[in-house]
Amino acid sequence: MAERRRSEATRQAILDAALELAGEVGYAKLSVEGIAARAGAGKQTIYRWWPSKGAVLLDALLAYTTGPSGRIDDVELPDTGDLSADLKAVLRATVEELNDPRLSAPMRALSTEILADPVLAADYADRLETPVRELKLRRLRRAVDAGEVSADADLDVVVDLLWGPLRTRWLYREGPLTKRYTDRVVDTVLNGIRRW
């Protein structure tokens, strides 16, 4: 039992060190040696649990996003019965995360690496992208059931429309990430732009 607790503490120290270091030195200079040194752990301990620095970083972001359980299924998007307000709240929270360099720097590091590493990309898709998309789809399906959203809407497209612009704007540094911007994304997707 004490062993297991020690093991869990080491694991958490490694995840914290990976997030911190990725933010400080960037992905290219991040190394398993560096993470081990910062965490006060052995390099071989890291390699016993993870195949690569990218895998450590993915677990670190998962743990940060979901809390200690590491399970996204435990999370639900808010549902107050007002889809517009709920989506705005979720996207505003995402803006805050992306504007926080402690989180944004390791996320950018992981994003860049995913483009070059198909194995890490598949792992990311299975463990983070797909379950998070499922959360979003669940909230949208409830809005369809409640009669707020048209039953004809293609909800997969709607997820891309709501979250894609913020992601692209952030990744390519194409403009400031503001709550005004995400509010407008939500309003535009809900209302459309056609003059009837």
Next chain:
Amino acid sequence: MAERRRSEATRQAILDAALELAGEVGYAKLSVEGIAARAGAGKQTIYRWWPSKGAVLLDALLAYTTGPSGRIDDVELPDTGDLSADLKAVLRATVEELNDPRLSAPMRALSTEILADPVLAADYADRLETPVRELKLRRLRRAVDAGEVSADADLDVVVDLLWGPLRTRWLYREGPLTKRYTDRVVDTVLNGIRRW
């Protein structure tokens, strides 16, 4: 005059070689030496005209996109008076480009490099992203003038909504790039999803 024509032919050979090689070997293995060898030109000729392999690749994609003039201002998006049909045609053409590995591979190489190189990113923004966005905004403004689009629409957000999802889906290989997908993006942005 003959000298100038020779010079232009060398420049074009270098741009063609950069596109071909980026597609064949990827950005990491692309080198100025390799481009020079493929183009039958001297390495010093390339460095006289461009500061880096990324700069060559950006010029190559610009020349491919705009034709020999290299000027995006000469291009206009189609305007048949039917915004929905025009946007669908433009996005379908983009899907064809992104599904063509000769173009998609060098574009992916440049996209990845831009994330890591702020100087190249600024050059890309000035010379490609901003003028292309201006084209899109011009077409949307004409739709507002024609009474097709609500005057309240935030056209910068609309550009992100129309082109962002395809870009993200392509960059992260998140799903197939189909004409059905882009048609649905256009319909959803025009009509919204709210059940009135």
